[in-house]
Amino acid sequence: MKIGILGNGQLGQMLASSVTDLSDLEIALYDLRAHEEGKLNAFIKGVDIVSYETENIPANIVAQLESHEAQYEKSKVFPSLKALKIFQNRLLEKNALRAAGIDTADFCAVNSLADVHTAIETLGLPIVMKTTTEGYDGKGQFVLRSPEDAEPAWNTIGNRELIAEAFVPFLRETSVIASRDRDGNINVWPMTENVHHEGILRYSLYPAAGLSAEKAQIAERYIRDLANSLDYVGTITLELFETEQGLVANEVAPRVHNSGHWSIEGAEASQFRNHMLALSGKALGNTDSKYPAVAMLNVIGEEDSSIKADSLSNAYRHSYGKEARPARKLGHITVVADSVEERDLTIDALVDVMPAGVWPPKN
Ligand code: AMP
Numbered sequence: 001m002k003i004g005i006l007g008n009g010q011l012g013q014m015l016a017s018s019v020t021d022l023s024d025l026e027i028a029l030y031d032l033r034a035h036e037e038g039k040l041n042a043f044i045k046g047v048d049i050v051s052y053e054t055e056n057i058p059a060n061i062v063a064q065l066e067s068h069e070a071q072y073e074k075s076k077v078f079p080s081l082k083a084l085k086i087f088q089n090r091l092l093e094k095n096a097l098r099a100a101g102i103d104t105a106d107f108c109a110v111n112s113l114a115d116v117h118t119a120i121e122t123l124g125l126p127i128v129m130k131t132t133t134e135g136y137d138g139k140g141q142f143v144l145r146s147p148e149d150a151e152p153a154w155n156t157i158g159n160r161e162l163i164a165e166a167f168v169p170f171l172r173e174t175s176v177i178a179s180r181d182r183d184g185n186i187n188v189w190p191m192t193e194n195v196h197h198e199g200i201l202r203y204s205l206y207p208a209a210g211l212s213a214e215k216a217q218i219a220e221r222y223i224r225d226l227a228n229s230l231d232y233v234g235t236i237t238l239e240l241f242e243t244e245q246g247l248v249a250n251e252v253a254p255r256v257h258n259s260g261h262w263s264i265e266g267a268e269a270s271q272f273r274n275h276m277l278a279l280s281g282k283a284l285g286n287t288d289s290k291y292p293a294v295a296m297l298n299v300i301g302e303e304d305s306s307i308k309a310d311s312l313s314n315a316y317r318h319s320y321g322k323e324a325r326p327a328r329k330l331g332h333i334t335v336v337a338d339s340v341e342e343r344d345l346t347i348d349a350l351v352d353v354m355p356a357g358v359w360p361p362k363n
Contacts, residue, residue, distance in 0.1 A: 177223075
């Protein structure tokens with residue numbers, strides 16, 4: 001079986017390398033940056049299944065995939081184009097979350113400066129305003145703290161469709177990741193605590209310290225209900241704010257996610273492998289952690305000091321082979337440990353890969 005992945009970045013590469021031992025699966029990556037209609041047509045025709053490493057797929061390419069499916073009257077794209085289109089748009093995404101019974105911040109659509117003022121009246125301040133499409137890593141966002149922020153916010157990110165969300169006073173950020181196979185079986189990885197800096201994920205920790213069994217169960221119910229509600233096939237990620245009151249969904253990624261990279265060495269089956277197994281109709285692997293404690297540290301930016309991970313027996317360095325550039329994800333390190341103390345001591349030894357002050361977590 002041949003599986004084609006749209007996108008040849010690190011996620012596509014890690015998807016491909018997760019199943020190299022399965023000789024009946026052949027993986028091909030499509031470079032979205034060198035897209036040409038004819039090239040994509042040939043690519044789609046040459047594979048049995050099409051998947052993608054990113055939801056940021058331009059509308060013309062989505063349309064081409066749709067017309068291919070209509071022509072052959074057979075679904076070839078997993079996760080489905082319906083799911084992709086929902087999670088490309090923050091308004092559709094929030095509505096899908098609500099429809100699946102998942103708690104989100106209150107929100108409303110914003111299409112004009114007048115709508116910004118209405119949002120302030122209905123949601124109260126502060127508000128996080130975001131572009132409905134294409135924003136990631138905190139790009140295309142504006143936090144409004146006073147009514148005077150309305151105009152600058154609209155002028156900075158407006159003149160296109162926006163979503164206004166009530167600001168969630170969260171204790172910390174977490175995520176839950178699951179894979180759902182073609183028969184509807186779902187395996188869920190344990191949650192991680194995710195620490196961001198300047199809008200970018202810096203590290204993920206398993207276990208999330210002090211996470212109650214009750215909250216973990218709710219997160220698992222959320223992701224199961226969401227995946228089932230869309231008859232989803234593949235790996236799906238739900239980012240959740242943890243608040244005093246409970247868990248509030250922020251964002252969904254219809255794909256493997258940076259906060260799940262720990263699963264390559266840390267879990268019995270990785271998020272990448274289970275995605276490929278789900279698409280190809282094979283049984284999903286076990287998502288349990290292999291170790292009492294695991295961490296994933298992102299290596300980001302101009303200076304890559306991750307080489308020191310090579311001298312640590314419980315750290316695994318992944319390099320994406322990219323040229324260093326500010327805010328660019330160059331690789332990651334997985335730390336595995338027999339205890340949280342051992343894990344945290346290892347992170348202490350690797351602290352230079354991260355910006356000053358982000359480790360340890362503040363909560
Ligand atoms: P996003 O692109 O939606 O993941 O947002 C990027 C970051 O902005 C999140 O990781 C949060 O730290 C923050 N953020 C987004 N939405 C909200 C919200 N409604 N309330 C508080 N913080 C938010």
